[in-house]
Amino acid sequence: MPLQMKLGAITLDCPDPPALAAFSQQATGLEPHPKSDADFAALNGEDGLLIGFQRVDAYRAPSWPCQTVPQRLHIYFDVRDDLDDAEARLLGLGASKPGHQPHDEDRARVLTDPTAHPFCLVKR
Template identity: 40%
Template sequence: MIGKLQCVVLDCHYPRGLAHFYAALLGGEVDRPDPRWSLDDEWSTVHVPGGMVLAFQRVEDYRPPMWPDPAHPQQFHLDIDVEDLDAAEARVLALGAELKDTETGWRVFLDPAGHPFCLVAATG
């Protein structure tokens, strides 16, 4: 092993707002003090249950990916297991997500900053 993953960082216009979106989606604590970084209008975090940290970085000229347009690739996305797709869909839509596509077993959404994520029917 060379290193340990510190966090996953998503670019956006409004870091604190996107942090609250993901905290409502995944649980966790927004902007918990952490000696690894400072928190301000340019940077916000969510410490999710299980220890993973999502971070959100303000980018002045942020342009969201255009799913599924290969000319503007998504670069990465989050897959999130849920017990009930319909109930989870209703909740993320109420949080401000946008439904982009439905497939058997999963649904594709955009978060409020335009990053794609999928709700996936949990197995087992």
């Protein structure tokens, strides 16, 4: 019988928690957590899920798609509207688009946040 658990938080390592939280807040519209500071910032997600960003000294950005510095997490975001519009908005906020795109771009795109964490936009 599985444990009765609910995911409560996801935390990303980064060199500048407030900056990555601001990027993520602009991208998702989630509300900043009131106790965010320079070493740990967070956003209040849906259904109580907290998305955190913690300062790591000597942070090494993942090198997706190669694994020289492996990714630690890969997040998927459902896009209800146009993928091209979502991609353009995120690129304008500071995301990047790697040359390697493993999916059909009509249904999914891989981007990286300003600290190189990869994430996917998926048309639902």
